[in-house]
Amino acid sequence: MEQQITRKAYIEELAKIQEKVVEMGIAAETACKNAIEALLNFDKNLAAEVMKNDDIIDDLLIDIEDSCILLIAKQQPIAHDLRVITTAFKISTDLERIGDHAFDIAKITCNSKKAFDFDETSIKKLSDCAVNMINMSTTAYKNADVNMAEKVCIEDDTADSLFAKTLTQIAAFNENKGISELSFISRYLERIGDHATNIAEWVIYLETAERIRKTNRLSD
Amino acid sequence: MQYKMQTKNLNLHYGNKQALYNISLDVPTNKVVALIGPSGCGKSTFLKTLNRMNDLVENVHIDGDIFLDGSDIYAPDTDIVHLRKRVGMVFQRPNPFPMSIYENIAYGPRIHGISNKKQLDEIVEKSLRNAALWDEVKDRLNDSAMGMSGGQQQRLCIARVLAVEPEVILMDEPCSALDPISTMKIEELVTVLKEKYTIVMVTHNMQQAARVSDYTAFFLNGKLIEHDITDVIFTNPSNKETEDYISGRFG
Ligand SMILES: Nc1ncnc2c1ncn2[C@@H]1O[C@H](COP(=O)(O)OP(=O)(O)OP(=O)(O)O)[C@@H](O)[C@H]1O
Numbered sequence A: 001m002e003q004q005i006t007r008k009a010y011i012e013e014l015a016k017i018q019e020k021v022v023e024m025g026i027a028a029e030t031a032c033k034n035a036i037e038a039l040l041n042f043d044k045n046l047a048a049e050v051m052k053n054d055d056i057i058d059d060l061l062i063d064i065e066d067s068c069i070l071l072i073a074k075q076q077p078i079a080h081d082l083r084v085i086t087t088a089f090k091i092s093t094d095l096e097r098i099g100d101h102a103f104d105i106a107k108i109t110c111n112s113k114k115a116f117d118f119d120e121t122s123i124k125k126l127s128d129c130a131v132n133m134i135n136m137s138t139t140a141y142k143n144a145d146v147n148m149a150e151k152v153c154i155e156d157d158t159a160d161s162l163f164a165k166t167l168t169q170i171a172a173f174n175e176n177k178g179i180s181e182l183s184f185i186s187r188y189l190e191r192i193g194d195h196a197t198n199i200a201e202w203v204i205y206l207e208t209a210e211r212i213r214k215t216n217r218l219s220d
Numbered sequence B: 001m002q003y004k005m006q007t008k009n010l011n012l013h014y015g016n017k018q019a020l021y022n023i024s025l026d027v028p029t030n031k032v033v034a035l036i037g038p039s040g041c042g043k044s045t046f047l048k049t050l051n052r053m054n055d056l057v058e059n060v061h062i063d064g065d066i067f068l069d070g071s072d073i074y075a076p077d078t079d080i081v082h083l084r085k086r087v088g089m090v091f092q093r094p095n096p097f098p099m100s101i102y103e104n105i106a107y108g109p110r111i112h113g114i115s116n117k118k119q120l121d122e123i124v125e126k127s128l129r130n131a132a133l134w135d136e137v138k139d140r141l142n143d144s145a146m147g148m149s150g151g152q153q154q155r156l157c158i159a160r161v162l163a164v165e166p167e168v169i170l171m172d173e174p175c176s177a178l179d180p181i182s183t184m185k186i187e188e189l190v191t192v193l194k195e196k197y198t199i200v201m202v203t204h205n206m207q208q209a210a211r212v213s214d215y216t217a218f219f220l221n222g223k224l225i226e227h228d229i230t231d232v233i234f235t236n237p238s239n240k241e242t243e244d245y246i247s248g249r250f251g
């Protein structure tokens, strides 16, 4: 007997949720990239744009949450379908936090009277690492790529050590000027890496149903 | 919003027992309306008033109005055969006629005056296709319908209704005798059919109402307690009894 597709609308809804998460991932990554670019070039217009675009990310979050709630209420999702919904909830929350940190970084640029005078190398390295982690984790999500997700988890250690180095460098170079702002920015970048790592862990859960804990990460 | 059917202050008595109280319900065109509620609350009674199946019951007394495309179906000049062609019904248990698959479908169109073999062939194929059954039965159209599975029989009954080109399809627990996969097939079918038809469906399965309907009406003791967009009913119903019922706290 031939197979007939059932629950077409439901399957489409699930796919739509995943598309929205990917869209949110791209928006969060762009926000981070632009926030750092605005900082390094002291481009207040770009920083203002990042702050304004945070609304788009927040709206996507609500949209994803509402879609997930409706599917839970109406469709009794199970197995992989259920993980699509629970991970969409969790990942979108992490992406929203990433967006908030980009907003925070942009706000520091906006509020600053003049460009920060500092050695950019380590913050640049740290931000490249964080942006790359967002990119990898959302790509892993999009392509159901567990290997790539595992790489993100390992990369988190790199982000942590870059963060430590950046703090030392800022302290050594800047003495008092802008030290707290730059430290905050480094901290935000390090947190962005943590959120990207969470996302990667959710990707692994989505595809394998395995829970990865921070304490027994792959690198340990 | 366009309404295919509307009831206004509908009351129904079986003898001196009142079964429906003041039901005012709008059925939007090309939508699926699910009727839910505990056993005996009046869902089937209400459904049957929509194509006057209750006329067959003795001692039934109905007052209030029921409109199909704005005209009263209880008006004295209503042609009941024509009404039941426009408002078809699928029952809880598949009830194919004890004849061939082909004849089951051709029966209705014949009654409505179609005798041309080629035309009937076309109707049979089209109806079976629209009921998602064609591929399963096309090689045995002359076999008895009684030899089909329950799920196939139910889709045959849907095809039989489609064959007379109705505008509204009433379904009374169409999946209650079916296994989960046949149930999903019927549900999928309903979501496709609503593009052309307006559907009112009684179901005991809350999840089914949630999955397939656009609007949900909750009945309790012959009264319409709440009627709203299905998304709202299943996430934030305004009535406590509705919430208790759909979350399985009584019924
Ligand atoms: N032909 C009839 N004669 C007398 N009373 C009837 C008749 N049909 C239904 N009733 C009564 O009307 C009330 C509503 O019945 P109805 O069949 O509409 O309920 P229902 O909601 O469809 O229940 P179920 O979910 O069990 O099918 C019940 O109290 C029932 O006993």
Ligand SMILES: [Mg+2]
Residues within 6 Å of the ligand: B043, B044, B045, B172, B202
């Ligand atoms: Mg009934």
